[in-house]
Each structure stands twice: as structure tokens, then as C-alpha cells.
Amino acid sequence: MKKIRIGSGAGYADDRIEPAIDLINRGNLDYICFECLAERTIAIAQNQKLADPNAGYNDLLEYRFKKILPAIKAHPTKVITNMGAANPVAATKKIVEMAAAYGIHHLKIATVSGDDITDQTSNYGANKMMEDHQPLSSLNRKVISANAYLGARAIVEALNQGADIVVTGRVADPSLFMAPLIHEFGWDFADYDKLGKGTLLGHLLECAGQVSGGYFADPGYKDVENLWNLGFPFADVTDEGDITLHKLPDTGGLLSTDTVKEQLIYEIQDPTKYYTPDVIADFSNVQVEPAKDGDGIHVMGATGRAKTGDLKVSVGYEDGYITEGGINYGGHNAFNKAKLATEIVRKRLQLLKVPVDAFKEDYIGADSLYHGVLPVPEHVSEIRARIAARTSSLAAAKEVVREVKSLYTNGPSAGGGVRTITQKIVAIASITVPENDIRTHVDYEEVK
Amino acid sequence: MKLYDIAHSRTGDKGNTSTISLIPYKEADFALIKKYVTDEAVAKWFAPLGPIKVTRYEFFKVPALNFVIENALGGGVTHSLNIDRHGKSYSSALLEMAIPDK
Numbered sequence: 391m392k393k394i395r396i397g398s399g400a401g402y403a404d405d406r407i408e409p410a411i412d413l414i415n416r417g418n419l420d421y422i423c424f425e426c427l428a429e430r431t432i433a434i435a436q437n438q439k440l441a442d443p444n445a446g447y448n449d450l451l452e453y454r455f456k457k458i459l460p461a462i463k464a465h466p467t468k469v470i471t472n473m474g475a476a477n478p479v480a481a482t483k484k485i486v487e488m489a490a491a492y493g494i495h496h497l498k499i500a501t502v503s504g505d506d507i508t509d510q511t512s513n514y515g516a517n518k519m520m521e522d523h524q525p526l527s528s529l530n531r532k533v534i535s536a537n538a539y540l541g542a543r544a545i546v547e548a549l550n551q552g553a554d555i556v557v558t559g560r561v562a563d564p565s566l567f568m569a570p571l572i573h574e575f576g577w578d579f580a581d582y583d584k585l586g587k588g589t590l591l592g593h594l595l596e597c598a599g600q601v602s603g604g605y606f607a608d609p610g611y612k613d614v615e616n617l618w619n620l621g622f623p624f625a626d627v628t629d630e631g632d633i634t635l636h637k638l639p640d641t642g643g644l645l646s647t648d649t650v651k652e653q654l655i656y657e658i659q660d661p662t663k664y665y666t667p668d669v670i671a672d673f674s675n676v677q678v679e680p681a682k683d684g685d686g687i688h689v690m691g692a693t694g695r696a697k698t699g700d701l702k703v704s705v706g707y708e709d710g711y712i713t714e715g716g717i718n719y720g721g722h723n724a725f726n727k728a729k730l731a732t733e734i735v736r737k738r739l740q741l742l743k744v745p746v747d748a749f750k751e752d753y754i755g756a757d758s759l760y761h762g763v764l765p766v767p768e769h770v771s772e773i774r775a776r777i778a779a780r781t782s783s784l785a786a787a788k789e790v791v792r793e794v795k796s797l798y799t800n801g802p803s804a805g806g807g808v809r810t811i812t813q814k815i816v817a818i819a820s821i822t823v824p825e826n827d828i829r830t831h832v833d834y835e836e837v838k
Numbered sequence: 839m840k841l842y843d844i845a846h847s848r849t850g851d852k853g854n855t856s857t858i859s860l861i862p863y864k865e866a867d868f869a870l871i872k873k874y875v876t877d878e879a880v881a882k883w884f885a886p887l888g889p890i891k892v893t894r895y896e897f898f899k900v901p902a903l904n905f906v907i908e909n910a911l912g913g914g915v916t917h918s919l920n921i922d923r924h925g926k927s928y929s930s931a932l933l934e935m936a937i938p939d940k
Contacts, residue, residue, distance in 0.1 A: 430916060521853050521914060605848065612846060648846065648861070651900050655859035657850030659906045661895055677899045691899065712919065750912075750919040759927045762886035764934055778919035817916035820853070 394574050396567060396591070397467075397624035400424040400454075401598030403431050407454050409599065409622040409641070414461040416638055417624050421570045424454070424471035425563050425596045432560055433706020433816045435476035436508065436535035446477030447484070455488055462554075463494050470545060470566050474557040476535065478503050482557045482835055489837045497837040500548030502540065502558040504830035507823075511536045511705060517821040519705075526705065526821055534816060535706040538823065541667030541697075542588075543579065544830040545569035551834065560704070562666045564592025575629040585669035586694025587631025590676065593664070594635065594653055594689065598622045601635065601653040603643030616642025626686075636686040650678045650687050667701050667825065669694040700822040709817035710747065711787040713779050715794030715810035716754065719802065720772035727802040728753050728775035734801055735777050735793045744789045745781065752776040774807070780815075787812045839939050845871060847929035854914035856925040858932050861902040868901045874937040880905050883935050884928075905932070 397419045399410035403426045414422060426448045439446025448454075451473045458469060474481040482501040489497050515527030537560035546569050548556045558566070568588030571577060577584045594601050602623040607614040621641025626634045637645045654676060658664060661674040672693045681688045715735075719727040732751035739746055752758035754774035757766040779790045791810045798808060841847075841860065844867045850857045860875060862868050877894040884890055884907060891908040911925050912918035 608846070611842065648863070651861050651902060652846065652848040652859060654900065655857075655861070655897060655902055655904050656848050657852060657857055658904060659852070659855070659857060659895070660893075661897055661904060674895075674897060675899050676897065709916065714921075748919055752921055754921070758921050760886070760931050761888075763884055763931045776921060778921070780917075780919060815916060817914075818853075 392575060392629040393626055394420045394570060395624060395626050396420065396570060396595065397422040398595040398598040398622050400426050401596065401600055402426065403428055403448060404450065405598060407457055409620060411457050411461050412638060412641065413622055413624055414458070414465050414467050419467045419624060421468045421470060423566045423595065424469070424473060425566055425598070426450070427472045427475055427560065429704055429818050430706060430816050432476050432537050432704070433535040433818070436706065439476045444480045444483070447475045447481035448473035451481055451484060452488070455485055459489055459492055459494050468549070468570070469555045470569060471556070472558045472561050472566060474501065474559045476506065476559065478557045478559045479833070485555060485557065486835045486837055495837055497555065498553050499555045499557065499835045499837070500551065500553035501833045501835070502544040502548060502556060502561070502830060503833070504544070504828060505537045505540050505560040506535070507538055507703065507828065508533070508536045514703070514821055514823055517823065520820040526819065529707060529819060531707040531709060533705055533707045536703055538701045538703045538828045539667055540701070540828070540830055541565045542569040542572055544832050546572045548832045549573035551832070553834065562668070563596040564589045564666055565668055567592035567595050568668065571627055571631070579668070582669050582694035582696055584631050586671040586692040587633070589664065589666050589669055589671040589694065590673060590689065590692035591625055591627055591633050594633070594650065595623060595625060597653060597656070599643065600656070601650060602637045602645045603649055606644065606649050606652060612648065614642070614644045618642060631692070633689040634681050634686040635689065645687055647678045647680065647687060650689060654678065665698065667697065669697050699825055701825045701828055703821050703823050705819045705821065706816050707819065709815040710780060710782045711784060711812055712815055713781065713787045713790045713810065713812040714776065715791060715808065716774045716776040717794070717797050717801070717805045718772060718774045718807040719805055721804070724773045725753065725756060725768070725770055727805065728773045730802045731775040731797050731805060732777055734797065738793045739779070739790065742789065745783065745786050746779045746790065747782060748780040750778040752778070784812070839936065840933065841871070841875070841935050841937065842933035845933065847933055849926050849929040851911060851915055851924045854909055854911045856907045856910040856928055858905045858907065858929055859902055860905065860932065861900065865901060870937065870940070871903065875903060875935070877905070879935070880907070880932070883932070884910065
């Protein structure tokens with residue numbers, strides 16, 4: 391029985407690096423995968439690339455590889471990452487430059503591209519958006535980016551060609567982790583039960599610390615030791631697709647059947663139909679148990695069936711501005727003062743006829759998260775009034791900011807702590823396109 | 839009793855849809871949860887969020903339930919004016935639901 395070991399080095403774009411380096415140094419890994427690309431990140435990166443053809447990859451790429459490169463030299467581990475974002479070619483160039491500067495030789499770096507179809511969006515005007523079921527052509531906004539979620543195939547090709555580091559743009563998160571299984575075990579791309587198991591591995595590892603005690607603690611109910619020193623997870627996977635999850639000794643966090651169950655279900659809709667570019671995985675009969683030898687958590691029972699043949703495409707577009715602002719009140723009558731404050735801003739914006747597309751008032755500390763699902767207290771000893779507004783123009787956003795700031799001298803008594811923020815919004819629409827429309831390619835650079 | 843006495847939960851999001859798991863600490867409590875925490879009960883609990891649609895799914899061997907709540911995020915992660923755009927805190931609201939203890 392052949393077995394390989396895969397670690398998870400990042401669960402989101404800005405994740406910590408220390409737990410990943412600890413895994414490379416002490417985990418005896420064969421592979422480590424860094425998943426660093428949220429839905430909107432790539433659209434923002436596309437704007438950076440437009441401004442500078444050498445930019446558009448993950449902001450932390452240099453910061454991370456400065457530590458990754460020496461670690462994989464001392465402890466040979468293959469690296470797979472979507473840190474290429476909107477510009478995997480420039481990302482690889484940067485890594486090659488860094489490796490040369492550090493005197494790290496005999497490194498083959500593969501670049502997977504072809505996910506970027508920004509210049510082809512006009513071909514898909516009739517395709518329905520998943521969000522509102524309207525055709526893409528009805529969007530009527532400035533499109534910034536369009537990226538197809540690629541599957542594991544191009545990464546497998548890169549590994550088959552001997553790549554030590556694989557840099558991609560948009561790839562379905564679980565496919566990053568499944569690719570080494572297909573490469574090492576020679577799984578067939580039509581063996582859908584195996585791909586279902588590989589997808590389960592990717593799903594469990596793609597959020598890194600979220601399976602090993604992160605996002606789990608509830609003091610007194612679900613205690614987690616030394617959460618400040620959270621260890622990232624790794625898995626031993628057999629050629630049959632059996633998974634045993636672990637974390638390193640002497641790290642904080644918790645790996646238990648409960649932590650694994652939370653991550654198993656996380657962001658799943660129908661567990662019998664988890665769509666990826668490679669397979670439709672079925673997690674509905676997955677079992678989570680302590681490993682028989684007491685070391686780690688054993689996960690098994692995923693299956694799969696034939697993929698749809700379509701790829702999801704995320705289309706990033708400009709969607710105006712969101713402005714948020716707030717002010718705090720305390721003591722006697724705090725809640726009523728906060729309500730008066732939001733009323734003043736609302737009425738001022740109406741009076742001044744500021745073109746606001748949507749407006750929201752919240753009371754942080756009493757009623758800001760649940761919109762009335764949970765009971766709202768009558769009195770609180772301190773509270774923050776929050777105002778949020780969506781505007782098409784920056785000028786209107788600035789008027790909202792001014793009215794929030796005016797709550798100091800023109801609002802209720804004893805308010806403090808005004809802060810405002812205005813963000814240019816990049817929104818995402820999703821369509822599907824036939825996978826045969828997407829041409830992926832793999833390029834190689836060698837540091838001799 | 840409240841659900842937080844016997845179960846734990848994590849929320850995820852896709853677009854304007856919130857997904858909320860419900861996992862009993864003890865397998866023996868699964869039948870109770872399955873009996874009372876129906877899709878109708880969850881739709882009623884979260885009704886203040888607006889015109890939502892709730893579908894309940896089951897992980898048979900974990901065992902656990904998964905609630906998929908459409909139209910729950912104020913227009914979706916990139917559009918919402920909510921302070922918690924992803925609805926990450928909804929799991930805590932679900933766990934506040936009370937059910938009979940048998």
C-alpha cells in the first residue's frame with residue numbers, strides 16, 4: 391500500500407506562514423499546498439496587473455517564499471499554490487529570481503495558466519448568472535476579470551513533468567490538494583469514486599487551521615488549548631483514498647472528530663452533490679473516527695460520479711462604493727442616543743438628496759448581527775451606532791462620511807469614537823462555460 | 839433546552855446563501871435534533887432575515903444536519919450592507935433555538 395503525506399500551508403490570502411514552515415521542517419511532508427485565493431481576490435489582482443504587468447499575484451508571495459525556499463531546501467517538499475492569482479507567470483518569475491538569489495539550485499517551477507478569460511466575456515453574454523438567473527449581458531457594470539475554476543489536470547501534468555513548485559491562478563481549491571494523489575497513485579481521471587475521496591481531502595485541508603482547532607473554540611463548551619499557537623493540519627493518504635488527518639506535536643489547537651465534522655460540512659450545500667471541475671463528489675456517507683492506532687482522525691467514505699463538463703467562471707465587476715461609519719454612546723440612555731444618531735444621518739441624507747442606493751442602521755452591542763432573530767435588549771451600558779450606505783459615486787460616499795462625522799458637534803450628547811471607511815466594491819457574478827472552451831497550458835522554468 | 843447544550847455548528851456562505859451545520863456532541867441526540875429542527879422550524883426561526891428559503895440535508899454517518907438558507911445575506915457577500923457580510927455569526931443564532939428534551 392502506497393501512502394503520501396500532504397500538508398496545508400495556508401487557508402486564505404493573508405494566512406500565517408509560521409505554521410506552514412513548522413510543517414515543512416518537522417512534518418516529513420511530501421507536498422504542501424497553499425490555498426490563497428478568495429472569490430474576489432483575483433479581480434482585485436487583475437486591476438493591479440493592469441497597472442503593472444509584473445504585478446497581480448498574491449501580496450504575500452515574496453514574504454512567504456522567503457521562508458518557504460530555504461525550508462524546502464533543507465526538507466525537500468513539493469509546493470503547490472494558487473498564489474499566482476491574476477498573474478501566475480509573473481509569480482513564477484519572482485520565485486525563480488528569489489531562488490537564484492538564495493543559491494537554491496535544481497528547482498523546476500511550473501506555471502499553470504489559461505484560467506483567465508477576461509477578454510472572452512463577450513462570448514458569454516447569454517449565459518445565466520447563478521446569483522440572479524439573468525443573462526451576463528444584463529450586468530451593465532464594468533467587468534474587471536473573468537476566471538474559470540480549473541481542475542487538477544494541469545497540475546498533475548506539471549507534477550508528471552517533475553515540477554518541484556507549481557504556481558497557478560484560479561483552480562478549484564480541492565483540486566490543488568487532489569493533484570498530487572492522481573500523480574503519485576496514477577488514479578484515472580474517470581475513476582470518480584477516487585476523485586470523490588481526493589476532493590474530500592482537499593475540502594478538509596483547504597482552510598488550513600480551520601480543521602485543526604481554528605474557528606472552533608467556545609470557552610466552557612468547546613475548549614481549545616493554546617489557540618494562539620495553532621498548528622496547521624497534514625494528512626496521510628493511501629492509494630485507496632483513505633485519509634488520516636494529523637497536526638504536529640507541540641502545537642496549539644485541537645484535532646478531534648468534532649473539529650473535522652465542522653470542516654466537513656463547512657460551505658457544503660447538498661452533500662450528495664459537491665461540484666468540482668473534476669468530479670461531482672458525494673460526502674453524505676463520510677465517516678469521521680479516531681484512527682485505530684489512536685494517532686490522528688480517520689476519514690473515509692466519500693464517493694463520486696462523472697463531472698458536469700462545465701466550469702464555473704467568476705466574473706469580477708465594479709459595483710460602486712460601500713461606506714460604513716459609527717459612533718459610540720454609553721451610560722444612561724445610550725441606546726436611545728444611538729437611535730437618534732442614525733435617525734439624524736438618515737434624515738440629513740434625505741434632506742440633502744444624496745443619491746444613496748441602499749442604507750442600513752445597526753446597533754453594535756444590541757442589534758447588529760441578527761436583524762431580530764435573537765431578542766434585542768432594551769438597555770445596554772454601551773453601544774455603537776453603525777451606518778452603512780451603498781452609493782454609485784464617490785462624491786455621494788463622501789457626503790455620507792461627512793454626515794457621520796457631523797454627529798460630534800451636531801448630534802446627541804457624549805458620542806465618541808467616530809470612524810468611517812469607504813470601499814470601492816468589486817462584486818462577483820458566476821456563470822458556467824463548457825470546459826472545452828478553456829485552453830490550459832503549463833510552462834516550466836528551471837533554476838539550474 | 840437550547841441546541842447549544844447538545845450540539846455545535848459552523849456557518850459558511852456562497853453568494854447570497856448561508857449554510858449552517860448542526861452537529862450533536864453525542865450521536866444519541868441526533869434523533870431528537872432530527873425530529874425538532876426541521877426545515878420549517880429553521881425557516882420560522884430565521885424569518886426576520888426576510889424572504890428566505892431553507893432546505894435541510896443530512897450527513898448520514900457523521901451524523902449531522904446541514905441547513906442551506908437562500909437569500910439570507912442581504913444580497914450576498916459582495917453586495918451586502920450587513921456588518922457580518924458572510925453571516926458567519928448565524929451559527930450562534932441557530933444554537934439559541936430551544937427544543938423539547940425528549
